[in-house]
Amino acid sequence: MNATRLSGIGMTSQRTRSRLVQWLLDEGIQNQEVLRIMEDTPRHLFIDEGLSHRAYENTALPIGQGQTISQPYIVARMTELLLETGKTGKVLEIGTGCGYQTAVLAKTCKTVFSIERIRKLHMQARQTLQQLNLHNVQLLFADGFNGWQQNAPFDGIIVTAAPSDIPEKLLLQMANGGRMIIPVGTQESYQELYLIERQDDKFRKTFIEKVKFVPLVGGVSR
Ligand code: SAH
Numbered sequence: 001m002n003a004t005r006l007s008g009i010g011m012t013s014q015r016t017r018s019r020l021v022q023w024l025l026d027e028g029i030q031n032q033e034v035l036r037i038m039e040d041t042p043r044h045l046f047i048d049e050g051l052s053h054r055a056y057e058n059t060a061l062p063i064g065q066g067q068t069i070s071q072p073y074i075v076a077r078m079t080e081l082l083l084e085t086g087k088t089g090k091v092l093e094i095g096t097g098c099g100y101q102t103a104v105l106a107k108t109c110k111t112v113f114s115i116e117r118i119r120k121l122h123m124q125a126r127q128t129l130q131q132l133n134l135h136n137v138q139l140l141f142a143d144g145f146n147g148w149q150q151n152a153p154f155d156g157i158i159v160t161a162a163p164s165d166i167p168e169k170l171l172l173q174m175a176n177g178g179r180m181i182i183p184v185g186t187q188e189s190y191q192e193l194y195l196i197e198r199q200d201d202k203f204r205k206t207f208i209e210k211v212k213f214v215p216l217v218g219g220v221s222r
Helices: 003-007 014-026 032-040 049-054 072-083 100-106 119-131 168-172
Strands: 061-064 067-069 090-094 111-116 137-141 154-159 174-187 190-199 202-211
Touching (some): 014 032, 049 061, 061 119, 072 154, 072 190, 072 202, 090 100, 100 137
Parallel strands (some): 090 111, 090 154
Antiparallel strands (some): 061 067
């Protein structure tokens, strides 16, 4: 990747990124580390060059295959919720997509495991994350409904597509004291974001806010 594209110019410049951080502050994001990471992460590298000029708008954008890169606010919010107790060990993400949330997590968690069911997106994300020298990330092309048993238990699980119910296998792969952030709902225009906290065999569920995600779909797409 050439140096100009990596550092960004004009609409992808550092100044534009700082404006995004101001929006996140206005929307109530408080965690300083999350804000710093969002400012440092070149979101324009995760989307098609033709859309680069919109990379630092606080909006979801298409990434092909009928999927989207999440809105920066929701990436920041989910990361903030995950970090609330200060634990930043092993984290599992379901729905790598272009790898933007993965990159944000990789800058603050020890290891990030991320699963994607569409092969093309999985391959592209691998390339982008390598270019950014994020080496504490492990990507898997698979159906995220099954989680990633070999690497369980996870201190945190972030699900970036919405199932109609919380998948039981994911609950069972949470560490004791671990947290899961997950949107739940059947309508694409309306789902509810939940925080799940595990204490031994008890799972406490807290409603966070209304959200809009693509659906969590079973099986893989080659
Ligand atoms: N985390 C991404 C969001 C991508 S959108 C970001 O930072 O922007 C959600 C992604 O979840 C899509 O790429 C979709 O293909 C993927 N997905 C949907 N169902 C899945 C499943 N069962 N397992 C793994 N990934 C899934």
